Amino acid sequence: VKRNANEPEFHQSVQEVLESLVAVLDKHPEYIELGIMERIAEPERQIIFRVPWADDTGRIQVNRGFRVQFSSAIGPYKGGLRFHPSVNVGIIKFLGFEQIFKNSLTGLPIGGGKGGSDFDPKGKSDAEVMRFCQSFMTELYRHIGQDIDVPAGDIGVGGREIGFLFGQYKRIGNTYEAGVLTGKGLTYGGSLVRTQATGYGLVYFMDEMLKAKGMSFAGKNVLVSGSGNVAIYATDKVHQLGGKVVAMSDSNGYVYDANGINLATIKQIKEVERRRISEYVKLHPTAEYHVGWEGIWTIPCDIALPCATQNEINEKDAETLVKNGCKAVGEGANMPTTLEGTRVFLERGVLFGPAKAANAGGVATSALEMSQNSMRLAWTFEEVDAKLKTIMVNIYKNASMAAEEYGHKDNLVVGANIAGFIKVAEAMRAQGLV
Numbered sequence: 034v035k036r037n038a039n040e041p042e043f044h045q046s047v048q049e050v051l052e053s054l055v056a057v058l059d060k061h062p063e064y065i066e067l068g069i070m071e072r073i074a075e076p077e078r079q080i081i082f083r084v085p086w087a088d089d090t091g092r093i094q095v096n097r098g099f100r101v102q103f104s105s106a107i108g109p110y111k112g113g114l115r116f117h118p119s120v121n122v123g124i125i126k127f128l129g130f131e132q133i134f135k136n137s138l139t140g141l142p143i144g145g146g147k148g149g150s151d152f153d154p155k156g157k158s159d160a161e162v163m164r165f166c167q168s169f170m171t172e173l174y175r176h177i178g179q180d181i182d183v184p185a186g187d188i189g190v191g192g193r194e195i196g197f198l199f200g201q202y203k204r205i206g207n208t209y210e211a212g213v214l215t216g217k218g219l220t221y222g223g224s225l226v227r228t229q230a231t232g233y234g235l236v237y238f239m240d241e242m243l244k245a246k247g248m249s250f251a252g253k254n255v256l257v258s259g260s261g262n263v264a265i266y267a268t269d270k271v272h273q274l275g276g277k278v279v280a281m282s283d284s285n286g287y288v289y290d291a292n293g294i295n296l297a298t299i300k301q302i303k304e305v306e307r308r309r310i311s312e313y314v315k316l317h318p319t320a321e322y323h324v325g326w327e328g329i330w331t332i333p334c335d336i337a338l339p340c341a342t343q344n345e346i347n348e349k350d351a352e353t354l355v356k357n358g359c360k361a362v363g364e365g366a367n368m369p370t371t372l373e374g375t376r377v378f379l380e381r382g383v384l385f386g387p388a389k390a391a392n393a394g395g396v397a398t399s400a401l402e403m404s405q406n407s408m409r410l411a412w413t414f415e416e417v418d419a420k421l422k423t424i425m426v427n428i429y430k431n432a433s434m435a436a437e438e439y440g441h442k443d444n445l446v447v448g449a450n451i452a453g454f455i456k457v458a459e460a461m462r463a464q465g466l467v
């Protein structure tokens with residue numbers, strides 16, 4: 034704790050994983066002797082760098098850039114870049130740590146990493162975002178590569194940012210190394226379904242979990258927090274499966290639409306115009322807008338899908354959701370539920386899909402993008418979507434089997450951590466003291 038002072042999110046993610054692994058360590062005391070736990074919680078490498086750029090008025094601005102290369106035990110480091118003012122080393126470490134187990138769960142050969150900057154793309158012109166991305170990549174390029182470390186998007190990093198980052202990497206490196214970044218546009222090496230993958234994958238995972246208990250999305254009222262990449266495509270898939278998303282949010286507030294959220298309107302506001310979700314009620318006057326994003330959890334629902342950011346559901350929110358009849362929660366965002374909130378859901382018998390398992394569809398499809406880049410081929414939408422679905426079903430099966438095997442039937446938090454951990458621990462054992 035002393036060594037990682039002022040990193041509460043990192044402590045939270047490590048605590049959750051360690052608590053889950055008690056039964057594994059009882060069965061495999063050699064993991065303790067081999068120092069697997071101490072090693073896995075220490076990044077292999079962390080890079081912090083200055084990112085200077087000029088704004089549209091010509092003023093020099095300085096942000097801080099991060100890349101934490103956490104574990105290469107099972108493949109090159111892989112994980113997104115987050116651009117948000119709240120970014121600091123502790124946040125990037127928690128995300129990188131989670132990524133190790135998530136990537137292992139996909140069954141694909143990818144290690145764990147994460148990066149980003151405290152730069153805020155909100156309110157910046159395209160030219161400013163481009164200059165920032167070019168400066169960021171001018172340092173980052175020396176640390177990444179298709180066999181070394183492959184970044185992707187996350188909060189604040191979408192198709193626009195990945196395009197600018199890729200352009201600068203290509204220019205500096207004088208190489209068309211398509212597999213160095215994922216989430217690319219379709220005209221220059223991107224994969225179909227990558228844009229939809231995290232949201233679709235979340236709903237495929239939840240559908241499998243619901244089916245195992247004789248339930249489905251059909252006719253259910255669903256809350257989806259956030260209105261970014263993950264939230265939008267989770268909503269899309271819920272609607273395809275016959276559910277009704279009645280509320281979405283952004284960092285200022287939430288909209289409630291009893292008729293079901295009109296996703297075309299949300300996409301126009303958030304993806305095209307890059308404006309606030311409050312605009313929604315101008316086009317749908319029977320819907321309500323409320324200031325304050327936390328309020329979304331007070332709306333009665335059958336299923337809740339937190340898809341915005343970490344720690345957005347606390348113990349009190351979890352109590353309210355359960356009291357109002359919520360039967361299932363699927364984490365689209367990373368660590369959106371606090372440890373206390375998670376405990377409430379598990380103790381009250383709410384079906385709970387933890388982030389590591391439930392949102393792994395994004396990185397899995399990124400790995401499929403890397404495969405297509407290596408083969409210099411492009412698969413169809415249907416091919417990639419079918420592979421994504423198979424991966425999500427397998428993640429559900431592996432996590433629930435591990436939970437049962439280690440005496441925690443139906444606890445997918447424990448199951449996902451164990452299933453993800455064992456493969457990495459075995460790879461570390463085989464590779465010696467590295």
Ligand code: NDP
Pocket residue numbers: 186187188189190191231258259260261262263264282283284285326340341342343365366367392393395396
């Ligand atoms: P986006 O930037 O596309 O969207 C983020 C959304 O969450 C926005 O609506 C944003 O609102 C809202 N939000 C951000 N911070 C806060 C906050 N502090 N309080 C309330 N709302 C907030 O990001 P993504 O959709 O890509 O990512 C969302 C989550 O999913 C993150 O936890 C990310 O790590 C996780 N994730 C993403 C993957 C991906 O493939 N993109 C893969 C796996 C996990 P506003 O517009 O006001 O900023």
